[in-house]
Structure formats: structure tokens, C-alpha cells
Amino acid sequence: MRTVLLPGISAALIVRDEAGFIEDCLLSLVGVVDEIVLVDTGSRDDTLTIAGKYQIRIEHFSWCNDFSAARNYALSCARHEWILYIDADERFYVPDETAFRAALADRKKAAWKLRLHPRLNWTAYSELRIFRNDARIRFEGEIHERVHPSVNAVCAADGVSIGVCNVAIQHVGYEADQTYKLARNIPLLQAYLAREPSRVYCWWHLGEQFRLAGNEDAARAAWQSGVAAVRAQSVAQTETSDSMVFSALIISRHQAGLPIDELLDQALQLFPSQLTLQWMAGKYALERNETDTARDIFSRLAAIKGDIFFDEQIAYDRALFTHTVQESLALTEFRAGHFALAAWHYRQAANTSPDANALQIKASLAAAKALRTA
Known part of the structure; x- marks a missing residue:
């Protein structure tokens, strides 16, 4: 028998060795959401000691090189009608609590997009981070996991839709040293892309990881694969964010003294409104x-x-x-x-x-x- 869900919203986090970030994340959630579910995947620092100071649920999950598996376990622990998924290096902002709660009362919505600022002093973009606590809604993909395919399926099945709400997340983690993640991320991305070569963003991220590792040739090869993936798509499938592989490859080729004119021209044809590409032009x-x-x-x-x-x-x-x-x-x-x-x-x-x-x-x-x- 299905458990009766409580009104309100649960925040679901998966963490490991996030002592430098977790407290500010929790402070942004306490008193704003109705439940905080923190799933630890093997922390060896003070993450759990810090988290233990707060009235939250702490669960444990054995890391298996699969972000979706960990996130889906966190979803299964949530007890409220809605779920916000958030990371330790992110902070949640609700400028209007009344409007936010009114959004959560909307029975015609299966999920909500919010504004995500990926770096300090950056503009935001829309990100689906809030969705109904529904067993049909689950993440997929070992890395850069996605939930929107299952959300879209629920929308189609139930005749509901995805809304846009006036809340925001600020990501702060990229300002910290990222090199310690290379040994984990590079093989995960390579294995995932071997099965899902159309994931353009993952090609961009793989290139970034190689760049951080000091392997510019491998970075360019990854970005070139991402460009090829974009070229293989229909125009309807192409999103502005796909332009990131073009920007990265153009910059790298230019720094190496390699030709860029044809690549830049194609990028501007595909993404005429992309402002970084315009500045590069x-x-x-x-x-x-x-x-x-x-x-x-x-x-x-x-x-x-x-x-x-x-x-x-x-x-x-x-x-x-x-x-x-x-x-x-x-x-x-x-x-x-x-x-x-x-x-x-x-x-x-x-x-x-x-x-x-x-x-x-x-x-x-x-x-x-x-x-x-x-």
C-alpha cells in the first residue's frame, strides 16, 4: 500500500565530503522546506557532524558510481508531496513564501522550473528542480543524471504540466578546486558517453575535465565529438546550451593557432542569439x-x-x-x-x-x- 504523503515539500540531497559547503546549504533550507533528507554516500570529513546539528533526516547509501541510483534512493526517503533536489554546494532562495506555497498547491502541475545561477555573478537559466513525489518520477543516467524524461511522461499520462516559479538556486561549488573530482568524473563520463553519445553537455563536461587535467588535445577531441553530436541533431532538437561545445572548441583552437573561422560561422548560424559567440565574433x-x-x-x-x-x-x-x-x-x-x-x-x-x-x-x-x- 502506498504511503500517504504529507503536505509540503522535502529537500533531497546526496552528499560526500561536503564539509566546506553543507552548512550554508542547510541554512538556506531550514524553515523554508518541510523536510530535509540528506543521503550520505561515504563522507570521511565533518559533513555528517555538521549536518547532525540540524533537525534533518540522515540516510546512508553505498556509492556505486551511479548518481541516479543515489538520487533515486533519496527520493524514496522523502515523505512530502513535493521534492526539491539540491546539492550541498547550492543555496535555495524563496523571495515570496506565500507565492511559493501557492505554487505547491497547484494540482495541475507535475513539476516546477526555477532560476539557477550556475556560478557567482552569473545570470540564471531555467532548471527543473521541483517535482511531485511520485514513484514514476525518477532519475536516469550515471552522471549528469536527468529527471525530466520521467516528468514529461507523467505530464503526458496525467494531463498536467510543468510550471515556472519565482524561486532560485545559487551554485557556488565551481569557485572551489575541482581537480579532486577528475579521477571520478573522467571514467564515468567516458563510460556514459560510450552508451549515450548524443549527450552534448556531457561531451562539454568531459572536455572541461581533460582541460583541468592539463590534456588540451583530449579536451579538444571531446569538444569535437560534442560538435559532431550537435551536427547530427535536427534543428528542433538543438538547444542554446549545446553551443557550449562550440565555444570551448573555438577558444581552444584559437589558442593553439588552429583555424576557427568555419567553426565560428557554423556556431553563429546554429545559435544566432548566443551572446558569448557574438562577443567572440x-x-x-x-x-x-x-x-x-x-x-x-x-x-x-x-x-x-x-x-x-x-x-x-x-x-x-x-x-x-x-x-x-x-x-x-x-x-x-x-x-x-x-x-x-x-x-x-x-x-x-x-x-x-x-x-x-x-x-x-x-x-x-x-x-x-x-x-x-x-
Whole structure:
């Protein structure tokens, strides 16, 4: 007989050696969700000691190189009608508790998307993180596990839908050292991609892991496989986030002195609204001294307000819309001989850049050159 679920929402976490992150995660959940289920997969640090200070459920699961298996065990432990899945290096934000609870009372919804900021000072994208506590909804995939296929199946079977709610998650883990995960992630990704070669994001992640390991050739090979996977898709299957393999491969090839023009042109055809690709097109146009083309691209990016910008499918470093593009505009105007305008853009870049002193020096040099050529 099926257990009667309690009203409200359970947060489900799987953790291992997360002593540096777990407390802030729990603090963001306590008093906001109705239950916290923490499943430990073999911590040897103080994770469980820290977690034990809070009124949460602590369960244990033997790690078997399968993230879905661990997550699905956590789901099976949850006792409330809704589940939020979250990681230790993430923090949960609910700006309007009343609106959030009203969303959870909506019987026409099987799941909710929220806004996920993947890094500090980045914009957000939509991520399905809240769904009904339903035995039909389970994760699949050993790494970069997915729940949306089973959510979509429930929606189709029950005539319900996925909504969008005004809550957010901030991910902070990428700012920490990631190299200790390489020995786990690389073989997991390789084994998974051998069976599921169409997972573009996993090709991007495998390339990133090789890059962190110092193997740039293997990184480029992984990204090239991701590009091939995108090319094999129909246009309807292609998502903006698939552009990440193109961006990574273009940057790597350019740094290695390899041709990029054809690859960049194809990327822009597939993803015309992808802003990082647009900035790259401006950067490489400037390298060819095509200042008018570069200026047009950079000016469009500078007009975007990064503090409120939102793209449902992909996140951006907010620096792209502030000091990165202002410095690009400064260099464009300097090469065009507009030294006073270059100085102005360098000063604008200095307002938000962590390298403000260097930019102020460049502004002064450009201003001095403007006086000499006046």
C-alpha cells in the first residue's frame, strides 16, 4: 500500500565530503522546506557532524558510481508531496513564501522550473528542480543524471504540466578546486558517453575535465565529438546550451593557432542569439582590424543590462555585459584612433573590473595619446 504523503515539500540531497559547503546549504533550507533528507554516500570529513546539528533526516547509501541510483534512493526517503533536489554546494532562495506555497498547491502541475545561477555573478537559466513525489518520477543516467524524461511522461499520462516559479538556486561549488573530482568524473563520463553519445553537455563536461587535467588535445577531441553530436541533431532538437561545445572548441583552437573561422560561422548560424559567440565574433573581427564590425557587436552587448538579463536556456558571466565588453570597446576605439573614446571605455571597464588599476592606467595612456594627437 502506498504511503500517504504529507503536505509540503522535502529537500533531497546526496552528499560526500561536503564539509566546506553543507552548512550554508542547510541554512538556506531550514524553515523554508518541510523536510530535509540528506543521503550520505561515504563522507570521511565533518559533513555528517555538521549536518547532525540540524533537525534533518540522515540516510546512508553505498556509492556505486551511479548518481541516479543515489538520487533515486533519496527520493524514496522523502515523505512530502513535493521534492526539491539540491546539492550541498547550492543555496535555495524563496523571495515570496506565500507565492511559493501557492505554487505547491497547484494540482495541475507535475513539476516546477526555477532560476539557477550556475556560478557567482552569473545570470540564471531555467532548471527543473521541483517535482511531485511520485514513484514514476525518477532519475536516469550515471552522471549528469536527468529527471525530466520521467516528468514529461507523467505530464503526458496525467494531463498536467510543468510550471515556472519565482524561486532560485545559487551554485557556488565551481569557485572551489575541482581537480579532486577528475579521477571520478573522467571514467564515468567516458563510460556514459560510450552508451549515450548524443549527450552534448556531457561531451562539454568531459572536455572541461581533460582541460583541468592539463590534456588540451583530449579536451579538444571531446569538444569535437560534442560538435559532431550537435551536427547530427535536427534543428528542433538543438538547444542554446549545446553551443557550449562550440565555444570551448573555438577558444581552444584559437589558442593553439588552429583555424576557427568555419567553426565560428557554423556556431553563429546554429545559435544566432548566443551572446558569448557574438562577443567572440567581435573579438576575432578586431584581431583582423575590422573595427566597425567589432564596434557594432560590442555596442549591442554593452546595451544589455546584465543584472536583470535572463535567458531560459543558458547563463552568462555578468562581466560580459560590463568590464569585458567595455574593455573590448576601448581596444576597438584605440585601434580606430579614437583615443579619447577609448579612455572613456577603459574607465567604464575599471568601474566593475577586479583589475581596475590596470584599466585606469590604460585609460590614462589613451587620454594622453588623445591630447598628443588633438
